[in-house]
Amino acid sequence: MRPQQFNILKDVDKPLLIIYLILVFIGVANVYAAEIDGSHKAILDFSHNHGKQILFAAISLLIASIILSVDIKIFTSFSYAIYWFFILVLISVLIFGTEIKATKAWFQIGGFAIQPSEFAKFATAMVIAKYISSVKGTTIKFKNRLKAFILIAIPTALVLMQNDTGTTLVFGAFVFVLYREGYVSGIILAFIAMAIFLFVLTLLINEIYIIAGIVSLTIIISIIIRKKKTEILQLIGVCILLSAYVYSVDYCFENILQHHQKERITVLIDDEIDMRGPGYNLNQSKIAIGSGGLWGKGYLEGTQTKFDFVPEQGTDFIFCTIGEEWGFAGSTTLILIYMIFLIRIVLLAEKQRSIFSRIYGYSVASILFFHFAINIGMTIGLVPVIGIPLPFLSYGGSSMVGFTILLFIFLKLDAKKLER
Amino acid sequence: MLINQQTNSYLNRKFVIITIFVVIGLVFIVRLFSLQVLDTSYKLSASRNILRHITDYPARGLIYDRNGELLVHNEPFYDLMVIPGQVGEIDTVSFCNLTGITIESFERRMQNAKQFSYHRGSIFIGQIEKDSYAYIQEHLHKFPGFYVQSRTLRNYVYPVAAHIFGYVGEASQRIIDNNPYYQPGDYVGISGIEKYYEEFLRGEKGVKIKVVDALGREIGPYQDERYDTIAIAGEDLYTTLDIDLQIYGEKLMQNKIGSIVAIEPSSGEILSMVSTPNYDPNLLVGRVRTQNFLSLYSDTLKPIFNRALMAEYPPGSVFKVISTLIGLQEGVVQPNTRLYCPGYYQSRGITVRCREHKNPVDLTGSIKYSCNTYAANLFRNVIDQDKYKNIQESFTTWRDHVTSFGLGNVFNNDLPYELSGIVANSDYYDNIYGSNGWSSLTILSLGIGQGELGTTPMQLANVAATIGNRGFYKTPHIVRAIDDPENKNSKFNNKKYSTIDEEHFDFIAESMFQVVDEGTGRFSRIEDIEMAGKTGTVQNPHGENHSVFIAFAPKDDPEIAISVVIENSGYGATWAAPVASLMIEKYLTRQVERKWFEQRILDANFINPEKHPDKQ
Known part of the structure; x- marks a missing residue:
């Protein structure tokens, strides 16, 4: 029999584990790159971010090995308890928490600030997996959908109350999970995609043209399928719905969004906006990435990030450092690594024999995907500037530990190959 | 596989999700390709350029x-x-x-x-x-x-x-x-x-x-x-500075320690603020600044110290104008109240000396000749009024009158680092003597502007302005407009009224006019200008008395109110009053006719004791 300490890696999916380690390593290396400015600082310097990031990585690995060592039933059996515990923590952070950058999402403990919403993600993933896997019968009732929705809505609302728009959006990731389990139909998913598409379009083009476009499309399709009366009626209904939506988007944008929220969106679409004012972050981010060229400037050779042009360069804008120093080659490689990582999680989730494990796996993939999409989209000007971390790469203890827990519970579930 | 049967009907949905992942990834890669490879505007002209x-x-x-x-x-x-x-x-x-x-x-x-x-x-x-x-x-x-x-x-x-x-x-x-x-x-x-x-x-x-x-x-x-x-x-x-007046003031104050503050009473605008010894502001510019600062800092005459705002002097006899106004307001004295001055005031072993002057004096006369006997009587009558329960109450009333002239408090204007001056309150005396242990006699020196009183030259000039305005002042300030001369600074535009009724001010202004016309200040009278003033000679335990003078002119609708303090120089009438007189002449007529009078001031040196004019 092999010694105990080797057993924890038994049956753990090696490709995922290796990619995880690669991402953490890239993260530490780039947090270091974003920070040093010529005077070479010691690698293990805990007074600087890169030193702390190494510390966070070490803590994460410790927690990962604990997760791999314990009995998996702790997670499957106590899902609700864990969930409600973190709901309580989210409530208490609203009352007792510290406000950092207008977001009341932190507990200040000594020199470190802990962000409980990072842990609420895996707690919600577990409770959704637990609930959906426990639903009996072959048809999904309205009651089931409602309950699943409420379980997601509670932490979402609490995070929104912290004024943390980014993390709130991440809870939208569960749409994929619900879709996969049949709780959300393809039409709704298509509608969401359509809504996002039309939203952006409305901001770019006068809404009259869009409504005209929708109406003429409806007329053309109606003529083609003129024989099918019911379909034409449905089509006209959809047409009215979409037109109303386009109109209301315009209205909401002009009248309801707060000034800073509006600015974050207008900088994306308006080239003429003042690059030193609201557009500064995005513009500096694009300059940093754009100046990387095909092959990049080389490790530690980036000037844009090191000149402090790019704000939050170690945390939310870590991708800038990669884009600048490693160029198109490096940033594309990173995106490909991420793609492989996410698809591997989805495929593994599908291989699970237990519904709990499958749903949990999907949750992991969806949450990581949302972070990935919003964070990188933001740095390259495709998504409004929303401050959320790039999993495993961005500087930050709470996110590093939170994502590690999220992932390793899945690795443990997968290794155990639960029967149910 | 029974359990998975239902959800497995959604098995194909994994392809939709994976497709979404891949599409987003591809969009990112395309975007990065355009940002990093196609769009050269983000790049610097050469890879190593900075x-x-x-x-x-x-x-x-x-x-x-x-x-x-x-x-x-x-x-x-x-x-x-x-x-x-x-x-x-x-x-x-x-x-x-x-x-x-x-x-x-x-x-x-x-x-x-x-x-x-x-x-x-x-x-x-x-x-x-x-x-x-x-x-x-x-x-x-x-x-x-x-x-x-x-x-x-x-x-x-x-x-x-x-x-x-x-x-x-x-x-x-x-x-x-x-x-x-x-x-x-x-x-x-x-x-x-x-x-x-x-x-x-x-x-x-x-x-x-x-x-x-x-x-x-x-x-x-x-x-x-x-x-x-x-x-x-x-x-x-x-x-608000009048640079000609400022230059002239600094010239007059050469070889003297003290200050001049001149204010336009109607607006509170500071016309000039002189503190000597002074220094050339160009000394504190550029590479030489640190070195010059150190030598100015270590100078025993403290040229960096702004006496106009930070030196606190007892006001001396100048204070009698406030004291008299309080007497009138409290009704303990009338303009025609007459008193025979034997040359001193004496009560229960306390003596206040007075100088020889015409006798008997009425209220105007008491100011004109700065009669200490009259002032001591008046002060005691105010404090010992029957209508107040105890001395604490009457003293507090007196003190409120005094502070309403801006004494004992900072102006909080646009000149940083000012001192508040001193006007002690009744707690102060209670602490020293016990609440039953002091009387009007204990604090008698306040009546002649000595004792627990400290006033800055800025505050004294403001007292002159308040009387000139017949009862109110606007906070003295130095900047009238920012960016555009028409963009007037309205921050200091509020009238601050004293607790004395307006009707009493004409009397005091007239008395002050007589001080200059035929009283202690007559030496400094200016032809064709009706100047009202009050002399003060402040006892200085460390040496020669400080010479103090406040004035405003013209007597009615004054355009300038002024205070002058010259340390260790002697009588207020001899040194401070002439300086104020010259400043007023300079400001109102833009020139000075009395050349010998001016020369006497320019020649005076109170810094080097050997050259003290009274010793020659």
């Missing part, structure tokens, strides 16, 4: 006097900057020859610059003059990583009013830590109006981004100056 951010320092706001005359402007100078990360192998010896510094100094400066930042510029040699700049600039291309940045320094047109302007110095670490606007080496107003109006004067820094090649040569602006910001010059200050 940007240099040159701070564009705004010109500090100019300062004008009340007639639009320029008082303070800026002169350009140059800083030699270094970016340590761009300094390659250079010939240190020839660099030192070029700039005239030693090798050790070079090493030390480089060490400091590295400590600040490898990639951001910091000052290597500060404040190079124009001529050296031209020479250095010519050879600078041999030394990558070094460049020159231009800035401006203050220049004062007249060597006066240093205490008003204050000075500008490099921002301290504390200022830098507390205010993100400031970087090491930036200038900030440290005292005077340079400090108070710093946020208006400093303007807004701009930045020019230059593309620089590997040798540190500027290739040109980055992206057609698209990201450059232009420095916005600071806003100009239009002061």
Whole structure:
């Protein structure tokens, strides 16, 4: 029999584990790159971010090995308890928490600030997996959908109350999970995609043209399928719905969004906006990435990030450092690594024999995907500037530990190959 | 597989999800390709090129006097900057020859610059003059990583009013830590109006981004100056100062310790504020600042100390005008109340001496001749009134009257670092004597402006202004408009009324007029100008008395109110009153006719005791 300490890696999916380690390593290396400015600082310097990031990585690995060592039933059996515990923590952070950058999402403990919403993600993933896997019968009732929705809505609302728009959006990731389990139909998913598409379009083009476009499309399709009366009626209904939506988007944008929220969106679409004012972050981010060229400037050779042009360069804008120093080659490689990582999680989730494990796996993939999409989209000007971390790469203890827990519970579930 | 049967009907949905993942990934890759490979505008012209951010320092706001005359402007100078990360192998010896510094100094400066930042510029040699700049600039291309940045320094047109302007110095670490606007080496107003109006004067820094090649040569602006910001010059200050009067005042006060404050009563605008010994404000500019500051600082006559705002003197007999107004307001005395002065006031072993003068005196006479006996009687009558329960209550009433003239408190105006002066309250006496242990006699010296009273020259001038205005003052201030002379500063426009009814002021103004016309101040009378004033001679335990005088003129609708304090010089009538008289003549007629009278003041020297005019 092999010694105990080797057993924890038994049956753990090696490709995922290796990619995880690669991402953490890239993260530490780039947090270091974003920070040093010529005077070479010691690698293990805990007074600087890169030193702390190494510390966070070490803590994460410790927690990962604990997760791999314990009995998996702790997670499957106590899902609700864990969930409600973190709901309580989210409530208490609203009352007792510290406000950092207008977001009341932190507990200040000594020199470190802990962000409980990072842990609420895996707690919600577990409770959704637990609930959906426990639903009996072959048809999904309205009651089931409602309950699943409420379980997601509670932490979402609490995070929104912290004024943390980014993390709130991440809870939208569960749409994929619900879709996969049949709780959300393809039409709704298509509608969401359509809504996002039309939203952006409305901001770019006068809404009259869009409504005209929708109406003429409806007329053309109606003529083609003129024989099918019911379909034409449905089509006209959809047409009215979409037109109303386009109109209301315009209205909401002009009248309801707060000034800073509006600015974050207008900088994306308006080239003429003042690059030193609201557009500064995005513009500096694009300059940093754009100046990387095909092959990049080389490790530690980036000037844009090191000149402090790019704000939050170690945390939310870590991708800038990669884009600048490693160029198109490096940033594309990173995106490909991420793609492989996410698809591997989805495929593994599908291989699970237990519904709990499958749903949990999907949750992991969806949450990581949302972070990935919003964070990188933001740095390259495709998504409004929303401050959320790039999993495993961005500087930050709470996110590093939170994502590690999220992932390793899945690795443990997968290794155990639960029967149910 | 029964359990999975239902959900497995959604098995194909995994492809939809994976497709979404892949599509987003591809969109990102396409976007990155366009950003990083196709769009060259984000790239710098060559892969190793770097940007240099040159701070564009705004010109500090100019300062004008009340007639639009320029008082303070800026002169350009140059800083030699270094970016340590761009300094390659250079010939240190020839660099030192070029700039005239030693090798050790070079090493030390480089060490400091590295400590600040490898990639951001910091000052290597500060404040190079124009001529050296031209020479250095010519050879600078041999030394990558070094460049020159231009800035401006203050220049004062007249060597006066240093205490008003204050000075500008490099921002301290504390200022830098507390205010993100400031970087090491930036200038900030440290005292005077340079400090108070710093946020208006400093303007807004701009930045020019230059593309620089590997040798540190500027290739040109980055992206057609698209990201450059232009420095916005600071806003100009239009002061209330009359520079001619200020120059004249500082001249009159040469070789004297003390101060003059002149205010326009109707507006509270400070016409001049003199504190001597003074210094040339140009001494605290540029490279010589630190050295000059140290020598001014260690000067035993304390030229940096602004006596007009920070020296507290007992007001002496000048205080009798307030005392009398309180007597009238409280109804304990009438203009026709007469008293025979035996040359002293005596009660229960306490004696206050008086000088010889006409007898008997009425209320006007008591001011005209500054009768201490009258003042002592009056003060006791106010404090010992039957209508108050105890001395605490009557004293507090008295004190409230006094402080309503702006005494015992700071003005909180636009001149930083003022002292509040002293007007002790009844607790103070309770603590010393016990609540039953003091009477009007204990505090009798207050009645003649001595004792627990401290007033700054600014406060004394404000008392004169309040009487000139017949009962109110506007907070004295030094800046009347910012940026545009028409953009009037309304912050100090409120009338602050004293607790004395308006009807009593004409009487006191008339009495003060008689002080100058035929009383203690008659020596300083000016032909054709109705000047009202009050002399004061402040007992000084450390030497010769301080000479004090307050005045306003013309008597009705005054245009100027003034206080003069000359330390260790003697009687108020002999020194302070003539100075005030000359200032008023200068301000109202723009010239001084009484040349011998002026010369006497200019010749007087109270700093060197050997030259004291009374000893010659």
